[in-house]
Amino acid sequence: AIQMTQSPSSLSASVGDRVTITCRASQGIRNDLGWYQQNPGKAPKLLIYSASSLQSGVPSRFSGSGSGTDFTLTISSLQPEDFATYYCLQDYNYPLTFGQGTKVEIK
Amino acid sequence: EVQLVESGGGLVQPGGSLRLSCAASGFTFSSYAMSWVRQAPGEGLEWVSAISSSGGVTYYADSVKGRFTISRDNSKNTLYLQVNSLRAEDTAVYYCARERWLQSTPDYWGQGTLVTVSS
Numbered sequence: 001a002i003q004m005t006q007s008p009s010s011l012s013a014s015v016g017d018r019v020t021i022t023c024r025a026s027q028g029i030r031n032d033l034g035w036y037q038q039n040p041g042k043a044p045k046l047l048i049y050s051a052s053s054l055q056s057g058v059p060s061r062f063s064g065s066g067s068g069t070d071f072t073l074t075i076s077s078l079q080p081e082d083f084a085t086y087y088c089l090q091d092y093n094y095p096l097t098f099g100q101g102t103k104v105e106i107k
Numbered sequence: 108e109v110q111l112v113e114s115g116g117g118l119v120q121p122g123g124s125l126r127l128s129c130a131a132s133g134f135t136f137s138s139y140a141m142s143w144v145r146q147a148p149g150e151g152l153e154w155v156s157a158i159s160s161s162g163g164v165t166y167y168a169d170s171v172k173g174r175f176t177i178s179r180d181n182s183k184n185t186l187y188l189q190v191n192s193l194r195a196e197d198t199a200v201y202y203c204a205r206e207r208w209l210q211s212t213p214d215y216w217g218q219g220t221l222v223t224v225s226s
Contacts, residue, residue: 001169034212036152043202043216044144044152055214087152091211094166096142096154 002026002090006099012107019075021102023088028068032092035064035073038101039084047086048073078104109133109215111203116220123193123224129186129203129217137161137181140206142213143188145199153199156188157206171197193224 003026013019023033031051036044046055048064051071061076075082083106088099115127129141142157156177157166165177176189186203200221204213 032211038152043218044213045216046212046214049207049210049212049214089152089154089212091206094157094211095168096157096211098152098154101151 001095002029002092002097004088004090004097004099006088006102008102009100010103010105012105013078014107015078015080017078017107019078019082019104021073021086021088023066023071023073023099025069025071025090025092029090029092031067032090033064033066033071034089034091035062036087036089037082037084038087044087075104109205111205111215111217113201113203113217113220116201116222118223118225119193120226121194121224124189124191125193125222127188127190127201127203127220127222129188131184131186131205134205136179136184139208140211141179141186142204142206142211143177143186144202144204144213144216145197146202146219147196147199150199155201157211158186190222193222195224198222198224 005024033051035048038044052064063074085101085103110132112130143155158177162179174192178187200219202219203217205215207214
């Protein structure tokens, strides 16, 4: 199975900050990567698919980049509703595998 | 509006079984592959199983292979997960999710159903 290594596991940031989360795949996965946001007690929400495509309805402050093995999720200006946990997911092949998650907390 | 509603979770003893269901609406169910993803309390997300749009192809995580069976009834717009030989480590919220058209990225998710395995 492809291993997804996500970092950092947590970070503290302020409203308005630029935030970057990275994900590294154990082998090349083309651009078959998604990013999700999850709030406590809620289902995950798809933010980005195909590494850099913004899901409909998601604010443009979210962006994704990368291909092959290294990927990045960037929030350009952190808003109060963005404090949540973020996961990457490779959908290059089955079994699908998630990163361990990054909890974004208020500084 | 896409809606996915899971049901069938509950408290079960180790070694027991349950059948989880996911009722879909708001899209052409028979055209989309579907997945189950779970999340143990306080832990991250774990993909469990997927099924093709026709039901003819299925995939499983190694941790559940041989114990869980995914299926679907396209006439009823319903996805199922039969979970057998349950263990304490299967305790989790189980989400069903629709996979994006011609991709495997889950895009819409249900609210989840909690399975607790305990004596």
